[in-house]
Amino acid sequence: MDAQEIRDALHGMYGGENKQITDGNYDKSLAVKCINGTFVGRKNDNIIVYRGIPYVGKQPVGELRWKAPVDAVPNDGVYEAYYNAKSSYGNPSFEVGSLYYLSEDSLYLNVFKADDATTEKKPVMVWIHGGAFESGGTIDPMFDCVNFMKENPEVIVVTIAYRLGVMGFLHLSHLPDGKEYTDSQNLGLLDQQKALKWVHENIAAFGGDPDNVTIFGESAGAASCTLQPLVPGSQQYFKRLIAESGSVNQARTPEEAIECTNKLMDVLGCKTVADLMKVSGDKLLEASAINFVHQVPERDGRILPTDTFEAYANGAANDLEILVGCNKDEMNFFVSSFGKEGWDNWIAGRKQEKFAHLSPEDKALAESYMKDVKGDYFQPDSSLFSQVWFNAPIIRISEEQTKGGGKAYTYYFTPESPDPIMKCGHAIELAVVFNHPEMTADTGRAFDETFCKTMRKMWVQFAKTGNPSLTAAESPDGKAKNWPLYDLKEKQVMVLDEFDIHPAKEADVKIVDWERTYPLTKLYML
Secondary structure, eight states: OOHHHHHHHHHHHHBOOOOBOOSOOSOGGGEEEETTEEEEOEEETTEEEEEEEEOBSSOSOGGGTTSOOOBOOOOOOEEEOBSBOOBOOOOHHHHTTOSOOBOSOOOEEEEEEEOOOOOSOEEEEEEEOOSTTTSOOTTOGGGOOHHHHHHOTTSEEEEEOOOOHHHHSOOOTTSTTOTTOTTGGGHHHHHHHHHHHHHHHHGGGGTEEEEEEEEEEETHHHHHHHHGGGSTTOGGGOSEEEEESOOTTSOBOHHHHHHHHHHHHHHHTOOSHHHHHTSOHHHHHHHGGGGTTTOOOBOOSSSSOSOHHHHHHTTTTTTSEEEEEEETTTTHHHHHHHHHHHHHHHHHHHHHHHHTTSOHHHHHHHHHHHHTOOSSTTHHHHHHHHIIIIIHHHHHHHHHHHHTTOEEEEEEEOOOOSOTTTSSOTTTTHHHHTTOTTOOTTTSSOOOHHHHHHHHHHHHHHHHHSOOOBOTTTSTTSSOBOOOOOOTTTOEEEEEOTTOOEEEEHHHHTOSOTTTTGGGGGGSOO
16 A cells, blocks of 8 residues: 555545534444533543543634634534544644644544443543654554553543644734734643633543543643643643653753744745734645754743743642653664665754764763763763653653652653664554553564553543552552652662562662763753
């Protein structure tokens, strides 16, 4: 199959057009009444799935492009919830050969629940997908939660979409007619907040507990999870978070955001927001390639604080329990996926852009670290960016959360792919988390089944109780897993070793270089 045939096949499986049901001919046992309509799902074995539920009153199209999301409004209609919605426009560098159909009409969510007789309210886990804030969507087969739900029917899972790239993170207020677009730089985060509000107001109808919601995500989704506590008004909608390979460092300054906007305007020949409004989504997508891996949330001082790490240290999230972690060889995924030539070009450009702005002291730290890295020619660069994008910021947020009086559980994921480039790269744990052993293209093999079940069980246990530890009776291998809180002295983490899950001091596993890369977290995304 070529890319288009794959896309069409996948769209047939997961996509389509949900329609209003006006003849009363539907399965009442699969219908759930929400504020904005009654939605009818489909059953897969013993799991009921509701796909493509809108969580806003109006989609961000036409005059609402680059405007804050609109609250869902009361609706007495009955609607199919059979198909995933289309995905947001992001960046063509990610979307070439993509499986996604793209649209500005994209603010929808999916709900997965077990069809059982329990009357107790279930904990809710809300998934925020990754993709560098420029790609991805709920249609991704990896995020189909049927397998996960069959194993863990005691929770309800919701997967949400949000605006990406040029549609979700475009600074406009500096333009001559941009004063009405004061939220455009962080719309993706506001979309997520609106989805969480919908979950809070409607999930009880599905059997979920609106007062026991855990948000979880990977990469940009993990960054989103750690940033959401800092968005005014968001914390009322969840009580804990899980962040896999992403932290509050994935955010830019207003100056960096304005520079990206100006580059886009030059490519398009536009001068004003009014000019941009005339440009089609497809053309905006094409032009946004100029800002590849630069379109991220903005530390604007209003929706996000200017220093997100400091906010955690000051206790901004101390009422929340957080579980955060990283993989051993994060950036090796990008070497593998870009290909060596693509990686060489990308890393050369990134370093030329970023290193020019480093102080002599910071540049010396980076160069000293790379000098000591062993391995293939690409490994010094890959290891440095693993440290400053993922590993060090993850450890720092554990530090700051603990300083602020909050609870942080921290992990280090170490299983390796047989691929000598990939090793234990970024996103390699997703097939484990979502129980998709068949999706092992990035790993080259399925990981040990008991290890995978144990990791999922710890995620669910955290969502249920705020503590990922397992008793011997709860643990799939029959052995207790005592996961210690991160503390400022011992700095204990849980090592997710495929055949030996165990706690360890950070100093013994050396997740971060405290002298040379930890100080670089102040630079956010190098």
